[in-house]
Amino acid sequence: MSPTPPQQRGRKLAIIGGGWAGLATAVSAVQGGAEVCLLEMAPQLGGRARSLAADDKQALLDNGQHILIGAYTQSLTLLQTLGVDPEHAFLRTPLRLRYPRHEGLRLPSGAPLISFTRGVLANQDWPLSARLSLLMTAGRWLLKGFQCPPDWSVSTLCADLPRCVREGLIEPLCVAALNTPAAQASASTFLRVLRDALFSGPGSADLLLPRLPLSALLATPAQNWLLAHGAELRLSHRAQSLQADGAGWRLDGEFFDQVVLACTSVEAARLCRDIAPAWSQQAQTLRFEPILTVYLHSPGSRLPAPMVALQEGPQAPAQFAFDLGQLGTQPGLFAFVISGAAPWVGHGLAESGRYTLAQAIQEFDWATPPTVYRVLAEKRATFACTPGLSRPPMAIAPGLWAAGDYVAGPYPATLEGAVRAGQAAAAQALR
Ligand SMILES: Cc1cc2nc3c(=O)[nH]c(=O)nc-3n(C[C@H](O)[C@H](O)[C@H](O)COP(=O)(O)OP(=O)(O)OC[C@H]3O[C@@H](n4cnc5c(N)ncnc54)[C@H](O)[C@@H]3O)c2cc1C
Numbered sequence: 001m002s003p004t005p006p007q008q009r010g011r012k013l014a015i016i017g018g019g020w021a022g023l024a025t026a027v028s029a030v031q032g033g034a035e036v037c038l039l040e041m042a043p044q045l046g047g048r049a050r051s052l053a054a055d056d057k058q059a060l061l062d063n064g065q066h067i068l069i070g071a072y073t074q075s076l077t078l079l080q081t082l083g084v085d086p087e088h089a090f091l092r093t094p095l096r097l098r099y100p101r102h103e104g105l106r107l108p109s110g111a112p113l114i115s116f117t118r119g120v121l122a123n124q125d126w127p128l129s130a131r132l133s134l135l136m137t138a139g140r141w142l143l144k145g146f147q148c149p150p151d152w153s154v155s156t157l158c159a160d161l162p163r164c165v166r167e168g169l170i171e172p173l174c175v176a177a178l179n180t181p182a183a184q185a186s187a188s189t190f191l192r193v194l195r196d197a198l199f200s201g202p203g204s205a206d207l208l209l210p211r212l213p214l215s216a217l218l219a220t221p222a223q224n225w226l227l228a229h230g231a232e233l234r235l236s237h238r239a240q241s242l243q244a245d246g247a248g249w250r251l252d253g254e255f256f257d258q259v260v261l262a263c264t265s266v267e268a269a270r271l272c273r274d275i276a277p278a279w280s281q282q283a284q285t286l287r288f289e290p291i292l293t294v295y296l297h298s299p300g301s302r303l304p305a306p307m308v309a310l311q312e313g314p315q316a317p318a319q320f321a322f323d324l325g326q327l328g329t330q331p332g333l334f335a336f337v338i339s340g341a342a343p344w345v346g347h348g349l350a351e352s353g354r355y356t357l358a359q360a361i362q363e364f365d366w367a368t369p370p371t372v373y374r375v376l377a378e379k380r381a382t383f384a385c386t387p388g389l390s391r392p393p394m395a396i397a398p399g400l401w402a403a404g405d406y407v408a409g410p411y412p413a414t415l416e417g418a419v420r421a422g423q424a425a426a427a428q429a430l431r
Helices: 020-031 073-081 112-121 128-143 163-178 187-198 214-228 264-273 276-285 342-347 349-363 417-431
Strands: 013-014 035-040 051-053 060-062 090-093 096-098 103-106 207-210 232-234 242-245 247-251 254-256 258-261 288-297 307-309 320-324 333-338 370-382 395-397 400-402
Touching: 013 020, 013 247, 013 254, 020 073, 020 258, 020 417, 051 214, 073 128, 073 214, 073 417, 096 163, 096 307, 103 112, 103 163, 112 128, 112 214, 128 163, 128 187, 128 258, 163 187, 163 232, 232 333, 258 417, 264 276, 288 342, 288 349, 333 349, 342 349, 349 370, 400 417
Parallel strands: 013 035, 013 258, 035 232, 258 400
Antiparallel strands: 051 060, 090 207, 096 103, 242 247, 247 254, 288 333, 288 370, 307 320, 320 333, 395 400
């Protein structure tokens, strides 16, 4: 093993993991002048937000349908740095919860408070009393600074709202944003998402639906950018071991001044079990929620909107359906998303696919009979965002940082949470 030349000390940064957090770390660190080496155990970058070839090699499917919102400012800035134009990359629409046979809540564009008030008042799905009840409750949240006791669930927070508002708005938003059912989901985190989405700058609640496969959105542009800026990328390379070495770190025998663990919490806990046992323990206490994505195939068919909300139930697994033809990625393919999917994972993939197909046939008119194209399961899609959850901090040890959607922060497991965690870790490493 050769000693590190003195002039390089302080600048050599290893990043373990090439998901959105690791890529955000790498780009920020390169911009800050670090000498970056990124290790990714998969043969491709992107982590959970990646594309994969379908079995028949015909279609490039995303690991799961992803949506962003206008409030995801750091993700959008990162994409622009990489030369990706958000205008081209996303279909951007004001927040709209369209159901198969009726319009749900639809926020007009404009100043957030006025837009929310106008959208709620115009929603003919709910009686006037329900609309006023939601506006009064939202007003109380606003007055309290979107804070609530840390042990409250979303169901507790919204217990006084009429059932139609809970079922038509709160529950679908909660499971979409936190991937945790309202009865078990953290009300504090939910309020933070609502605050940033509905009550910050104009356009923050806008839905951004990718018009590109996920890999073309971030992973490939980031790979090209990093290589062009001198970073080293090692794909298909799983980091095995990490030890302290003087003022730096020895990673699989190689010296680095600083290391950012941008891998999953499970792998981060393994790698620093002996270095920082308390941090490792805390990371191991995180529990996970699965997401299933059922891709249906029906040439020539079209949903009433690119994204349609669905009423889930004991026989109806999916909460949202996406028309990939209208999004310009895969005409004739439809992604049905089952968030908080633990019960359906228990039923098995084939059964989940069958129930989703029956739900789709029941809910929509099809030009050609739909068939199940593929069912994808991500068992650890996100951490379970439960009340009072204590998430591990970014600082693990001097010169050793954690980045990832699970690291302590205001957001649930999202692309934006991952990007912000990566940028924060890079800033610390560059200090
Ligand atoms: C189906 C699905 C749907 C989702 N929908 C949305 C959505 O609509 N909107 C949204 O904002 N978020 C969504 N999410 C969440 C979002 O994908 C994640 O929050 C985000 O991708 C997490 O990024 P990350 O970099 O923190 O972690 P990851 O993407 O998990 O990246 C970690 C990387 O580390 C690598 N790695 C692990 N161990 C090692 C090791 N020892 N050595 C080297 N590499 C290693 C892994 O291979 C992986 O590439 C969804 C997630 C899923 C699964």
